[in-house]
Amino acid sequence: MSIRRNHPPGQLGDHLTALIMQTSVRASTIYPWQERETRLLASFAMHSIDSLGRDQQEPQHWYRSPYQRDRDRILHSAAFRRLSGKMQVFTGEMGDYHRTRLTHTQEVASLARTIGRTLGLNEDLIEALALLHDIGHPPYGHCGEDALDACLKECGGFSHNRFALELVTRIEQRYTDYPGLNLTREVLSGQHYRSHKEDAGAPMLEIQVVDVADSIAYDAHDVDDALKLGLLDWDQLTGLALVRRARMAVPLDRTDPDRRRQLLVHTLLDLQMSDFLQHTQRLLEPMRGFDALRVQQLGVRLGMTDGFAKEKEELERFLFENVYRHPRLAQVREQAAQRLTELFEYLVDHPNQLPDRFQSWIHSHPLRQVVGVYLGGMTDRFCDEQYAALMGQHVAQAADWS
Numbered sequence: 001m002s003i004r005r006n007h008p009p010g011q012l013g014d015h016l017t018a019l020i021m022q023t024s025v026r027a028s029t030i031y032p033w034q035e036r037e038t039r040l041l042a043s044f045a046m047h048s049i050d051s052l053g054r055d056q057q058e059p060q061h062w063y064r065s066p067y068q069r070d071r072d073r074i075l076h077s078a079a080f081r082r083l084s085g086k087m088q089v090f091t092g093e094m095g096d097y098h099r100t101r102l103t104h105t106q107e108v109a110s111l112a113r114t115i116g117r118t119l120g121l122n123e124d125l126i127e128a129l130a131l132l133h134d135i136g137h138p139p140y141g142h143c144g145e146d147a148l149d150a151c152l153k154e155c156g157g158f159s160h161n162r163f164a165l166e167l168v169t170r171i172e173q174r175y176t177d178y179p180g181l182n183l184t185r186e187v188l189s190g191q192h193y194r195s196h197k198e199d200a201g202a203p204m205l206e207i208q209v210v211d212v213a214d215s216i217a218y219d220a221h222d223v224d225d226a227l228k229l230g231l232l233d234w235d236q237l238t239g240l241a242l243v244r245r246a247r248m249a250v251p252l253d254r255t256d257p258d259r260r261r262q263l264l265v266h267t268l269l270d271l272q273m274s275d276f277l278q279h280t281q282r283l284l285e286p287m288r289g290f291d292a293l294r295v296q297q298l299g300v301r302l303g304m305t306d307g308f309a310k311e312k313e314e315l316e317r318f319l320f321e322n323v324y325r326h327p328r329l330a331q332v333r334e335q336a337a338q339r340l341t342e343l344f345e346y347l348v349d350h351p352n353q354l355p356d357r358f359q360s361w362i363h364s365h366p367l368r369q370v371v372g373v374y375l376g377g378m379t380d381r382f383c384d385e386q387y388a389a390l391m392g393q394h395v396a397q398a399a400d401w402s
């Protein structure tokens with residue numbers, strides 16, 4: 001086995017040297033996943049054999065590529081399972097039709113893998129990045145994040161993207177000798193990029209694909225959930241260019257409201273995916289033969305056609321004004337943020353109420369940060385239960401959302 005391509009000196013440095021040493025020991029080994037990637041992936045995909053490795057060196061697994069192992073580690077983490085109890089936009093108080101963080105993440109992973117397969121990118125890396133992308137969200141979605149950010153203002157604030165890195169490098173326990181999941185540097189770099197987008201250059205294509213799939217997924221499913229919950233009605237949507245496009249593509253107006261909603265959502269997904277894929281295929285065509293690093297150095301940015309991107313922005317502005325700021329949702333969010341803030345201050349005043357593991361961190365970390373980590377990992381339901389148990393106040397459940 002040999003390193004697949006020659007990277008410019010200084011780009012990969014010690015990691016490349018370490019990889020050459022590792023691979024020369026097993027010069028005769030060609031892993032099944034390596035063969036599969038060589039056969040199926042485009043030159044500009046991130047090939048597993050070019051991985052910069054992990055902080056803690058591990059031998060290669062014979063039938064799972066490094067990124068398949070990352071995907072499995074994320075999937076089996078406690079933080080990932082907790083996504084099922086975390087709200088995306090709408091809370092559990094609003095019934096059980098709408099998306100949770102977990103189902104959103106699954107939709108993103110599915111769309112991102114479809115894109116990856118169509119473009120010849122590394123699907124395993126894409127799936128790992130997608131499963132990780134929202135793992136750092138605290139309870140109560142963005143309002144929970146804002147509340148924690150305010151509570152932690154004096155010690156760096158709170159960001160779900162940074163917290164995701166903290167979870168997988170420090171908080172999750174998988175090995176006896178070191179903390180975290182020991183993920184590859186490529187998967188960690190996806191989350192670093194999400195934390196520092198404003199000062200980062202173009203990331204590798206697989207990271208960009210997950211970003212686009214995230215946006216395609218939430219634009220479509222937030223329309224679905226908002227219609228189902230009665231936060232929007234059909235007439236409000238018909239002025240939007242993207243909805244007009246969907247009505248031209250399929251006979252939406254000749255169906256009953258439920259079927260029309262489903263058809264609209266599927267069509268919104270298909271229109272966005274088609275535009276992105278066609279545009280991206282044209283963009284990447286001249287880059288056949290380039291490797292992942294070269295494409296990244298060229299600063300290639302994936303996206304939709306200009307006209308389509310403007311229509312998508314119009315839909316997003318509409319959702320922001322009419323759904324995310326809807327008075328019924330605003331009230332639920334405000335109460336949730338208030339509960340989280342009260343619980344935070346209570347635990348700062350009563351650190352003996354923290355679980356043993358978190359109490360042991362107080363000696364080496366600021367108390368407010370420890371409380372932030374404890375609360376940030378909670379599901380909405382567990383946070384409500386803790387609020388009720390510690391503050392002696394039950395959380396009122398709204399009954400009129402179905």
Ligand code: MG
Pocket residue numbers: 104108133134214
């Ligand atoms: Mg997301």
